Amino acid sequence: MRAINFFGRRPIIFLDSNRSFSAVGFCTVVKRTIIISNGAAGAENQCLGLVRALGLSHQQTIYHVTRPTGGINKWLRWLPVSVHRRLNDITNLTYSDLKAQMAFGSMVLPISAAKKGYSSSLEADARMTFETIRDGPVLVVASGRDTISVASSLKRLAPESVFLVQIQHPRSRMNRFDLVITPRHDYYGLTAQGQKEIAWFLRWLITPSKPERHVVLTIGALHRFDSTTLAVASSAWHDELASLSKPLLVVNIGGPTGNCEYGTELANELVSSLKKVIWSCGSIRISFSRRTPKKVSDIVMQELGDNLKVQIWNGKDSNPHLGNLAWADAFLITADSISMLSEACSTGKPVYVIGSELCKWKFSEFHRSLKERGAVRTFTGREDISNVWRYPPLNDTAEAANRVVEALAERGLVLHP
Template sequence: MGSRVQRIRALVWFVLWASGVVNPSTVLLGQEEELMSGFTGFHFLSIEKSCLFLLKEQASHPDVLEADAKQIAEMARQTFDTDGPLLVVASGRDTIPVSSAIKHLAPENVFVVQIQHPRSHLNRFDLVITPLHDYYPLTPEGQGQIPWFLRRWITPREPPGSNVVLTVGALHQADFTALRNAASAWHAELAPLPRPLLVVNIGGPARNCSYGVDLGKRLAAMLQNVLWSCGCVRISFSRRTPEKLSRILMKEFGTNPKVYIWDGEGCNPHMGHLACADAFVITADSVSMLSEACSTGKPVYVIGAEHCTWKFADFQNSLQERGVVRPFTGKEDMFKSWSYTPLNDTAEAASRVKMALAERGWSI
C-alpha cells in the first residue's frame, strides 16, 4: 500500500487460560461479538463458535486459522501489500509461544498484543496488557513475602516498560453499549422488580483467596440483615461455587419471596444483572466479576477480601483505595446509594493500542 497510513485487518484467536484470571463467560468470540468494547473500528474475522469449542472439538471454519504460527505469519507476509499489517490479539499464557512466534517470523507485517503478563521477555510483543497487581512482587510488601532464595524465580523481575499497558482489573465486555443492550433484552423480566435490586454474585475459593462454608454462613446472615432494605435480591453462583456453599444459600433463601436464585438453567442473567442492579455483593475471589461490576458506577460490596493473599490482596486494596468497592458488613441500607468514577480499563487499553499503531504509521 503506497501510503504509510494503512488499514489494520484483524485476526483474533483466543485460547483462554484455565486459571480463572480470564473468565470464558466474559470473553466470547462470535459473529456479532467484538473482542473488547473499546476497540471500535477494528474488524474481526467472523468466528461462529468460541475458540475453546473449536480447539476441543477440532471444528473448522473458513475464517479461522488454527493457532499455527508459521501459517499465520506467512499469511501476514503475503497479504501485507494488499491488505496492510495483521493485528494479532492473544490472551492467556498458553498463547504466548504462538503469538511470540508470529512476531518473530513476521516482525514487519504484524502487530501483536498479548493480554496477561507473559512472565518474561516482554520485548517479544508490541504491547502487553496486564493488571497492575501483576507487578505486586516488585513492591516492598511483595518482596517481603518472598524468601530471598526464591526471588530470582518470581516474575515479573523488572518494572513495566513502555510497551506495557497497566489496567486496574480484568478486561471485559460490559461497556455502555453492552449494558444498554442487556437492559433492553432483560427489561420485561427485571424492570418490574421492586427496588432496590441487590445482585449477589458468588464465585468460589481460589489458591490465593481460599474460604469455605463459613463464608457462606456469614453471607447468608448478612443478607438476612439487609433484606429489609431491598426490594428484591437475585443470587447467582459460578461454576466454581462449591455445592456445600450454594446449599447454604438455597436453604436460607430458597422459599423467600424476595429472593430469586438462578439455578443455572436457561439464559444466563449476568449481563442483565449488571445492567439493571442497584447494588452488588460479590465474593472477593473473582477479579472478573468485580471488574465488571466496578465499571457500572453502582455500589459494589465485597465479602471475603480478608481471605485474599499475595497480589489478589493488592487488587482488593487498590479497589478500596479508589473508592469503587466497600466491605460488605450486613449493616448496609440499600436505599442509600453511593457513586464513584467507574473503571474503564477496556476502553483505555484499546485507546493505547490505537496510539501504538499510530506511532507505527498505521491507523484503524
C-alpha cells in the same frame, strides 16, 4: 494496479490492490484482528472486550490453544503447552508406533500419534500463520499463559505484518510483544510488603521486573461490557427485570482460588449478613459461577431459596449476568473474582465485597486499590442497600484501547474506520 504503502515507516509494494493494505498518507490501515485464547472465559472475554473497544469486532477471528485432557493431564498443566502436548502424544503411542520408531531410530512423532489431537492444533497454527502473512497487517490479541508461545511465534514469523498485544503479564522476554496489558497488582511483588511475603530466590519466577515502556497498567481485568452493551441488555431483559421491586441487589458468588481460599464458613457469613440487610432490599438476585463449590451453593439455596424477595439462577435458563449488570442498583460479590468485580465497578454503582480478608498476595493488592478508589466497600450486614454512593467507574478497557491506538500510530498504523 500497483499500490505502494508504508508499514513500520518502510515502503512495501504489493501488486494486488485488494489486499488489506490501504494507503492513507504514510499510514497503513489494519482491518483485521486475530484473537488467540486458552479457552477460559475470563481470558477470552478480555480479548473480546479490547477488540470491541477498538471497533474491530466485525473483523475478528478466534483461535483456541488447547491442552490434552483426562488422566494425568490435569497434573501437567504447569508445563509449557507445547511440552505438554508432545508428552501426551508420546504417552499415547501404540506398540506399532514404538516398534516403527525403534526400527528407524526416529524421535519424530508418527502420523498415527499426530492424528490423536496434536495435528489439529498444528493445522490451526499453520492456517493462522498463512492468513497473517497473506492478508497484510493484522492485530493479534492474546491472553493467558498458554497463548504466549503461539502468539510470539506468529510475531516472529511475520514481524512486519503482526502487531501483537498480550493481555496478562508474560513474565519473561518482553521484547516479543508490541504491547502488554496487565493489572497493576501483577507488580505487587516489587512492593515492600510483597517482598516480605516471598523468598528472594523465588521472586524472579513470579514477579515481573519494573514496567517497561510498552506495558499498559490497568486496575482490574478488561471486559466486554461497555455502556452500549448494557443499554442493549437493559432492553433485552426489560420484561423480566423491570417489574422487580427496587432497590435490586445482585449477588455474584464465585469460588475459592489459591489466593482467595474459603468454604462453608464464608457461605454461612454471606447468608447471615444478607438476612440482616434484606429489609432494605426490594429484591435480590443470586448467581453462582462454574467455580462455586456445591457445598457453598447448597447453603445459599437452603437458607434463602424460599424467601419471596430472592431469586436464585438455576444454571439452566439463559445466563442473567448481563441483564443483572444492567438492572442492578447495587452488587455484592465474593472477593475471589477479579473479573466480576471489574465488571461491576465499571458501572459506577455501589459494590460490596465479602471475603477480601481471606485473600493474599496480589489479590489483596487488587482489593486495596479498589477500596482506595472508593469503588468497593466491605459487606458487614449492617448496610442499607437503598443508600447510593458514587466513585469514578473503572474504565480500563477503553483506556487500554486508547493506548493500543497510540502504539499503532507510532508504527505508522491506523485502524479501519
